[in-house]
Amino acid sequence: MDFTTIFNIKTEADFTTHALDIFRFQARNNLVYREFIKYLNIDIDSVTQIESIPFLPIQFFKTHKIVSTNASVKEIFYSSGTTGMQLSKHFVTDIDFYKNSFTKGFNYFYGDVTEYTILALLPNYLERNGSSLVYMVSELSKQTNKKESGFYLNNLDELSKKLTELDAKDEKILLIGVSFALLDLIEKHTFQLKNTIIMETGGMKGRRKEIIRAELHELLKNGFGVSKIHSEYGMTELLSQSYSNGNGVFKTPNWMKILIRNTEDALQILPNNKTGGINIIDLANVNSCSFIATQDLGKTVTNNTFEILGRFDNSDIRGCNLMVE
Secondary structure, eight states: OOGGGGGGOOSHHHHHHHHHHHHHHHHHHOHHHHHHHHHTTOOGGGOOSGGGSOOEETTHHHHSOOOSOOSOOOEEEEOOOOTTOOOOEEEESOHHHHHHHHHHHHHHHHOOGGGEEEEEEOHHHHTSSOOHHHHHHHHHHHHHTOTTOEEOSSOHHHHHHHHHHHHHTTOEEEEEEOHHHHHHHHHHOOOOOSSEEEEEOOOOTTSSOOOOHHHHHHHHHHHHTOSOOEEEEOOTTOSOOEEEOSSSOEEOOTTEEEEEEOSSOTTOEEOTTOOEEEEEEEGGGTTSOSEEEEEEEEEEEETTEEEEEEEOTTOOOOSSSOOOO
């Protein structure tokens, strides 16, 4: 079965067809997911709509090898975490599927990546191995074919100079960074940028006190001299990303969908504008599990937009954009 057709999805009906096909494939070929469905006493063939698909709790990525194929593993991505914390592991058997997903996703939201220079300020991710975010940004930076594209670890002075120079040339710039590092940059330098998108990937990673997103964005807007701050929502367990262009509302690509589950009844899906647990359908996860119940809280706004409102109590803090509103 050729699952690359997910990137051609255009309609809700098309999404549903692909999602149900992948559900049945994974329900039969993913040992962990199959056992989970069996435990819930759900008949695979009785599932005829996406709201009835069982979502695998994200914690399983910490304790089990979640794969739907016997193909050899090409990459293992690890979640961030403190020393001694059990990390999530995403076993990727087809790295081209990941490249396809993040490239098409970026192009869908921002246009051709080759038109940008990408500057990345992701020190905590660079300091460890197996970051899916670093892999994505590295590959996108290569695709720009711009010699200035790349990573900056702690050399904030060099980054400031480069950012100011490039912005003054009327070129398209994307500065993507983890929240604490972006704050470090604007505390040392101030900017009035005209041609740069500032994109935060969320979280203070223990380096600073967590603050709500609205406060963070206000600080960043003032420091960079821009009118809005973009955000990226992704995680180790996914091969697709959602983006917000500054209003706190994230949009999904056509092969991804957010459903909100009732916090009291995990099998009940809530309507738009009701707060609950975030369930993610990521069809690019065809070789692991495409149906994941996360520990994030949020609400859907429309069929392809959603807001992140926080995390369940007692969840360990990790991943992207996990600030409590």
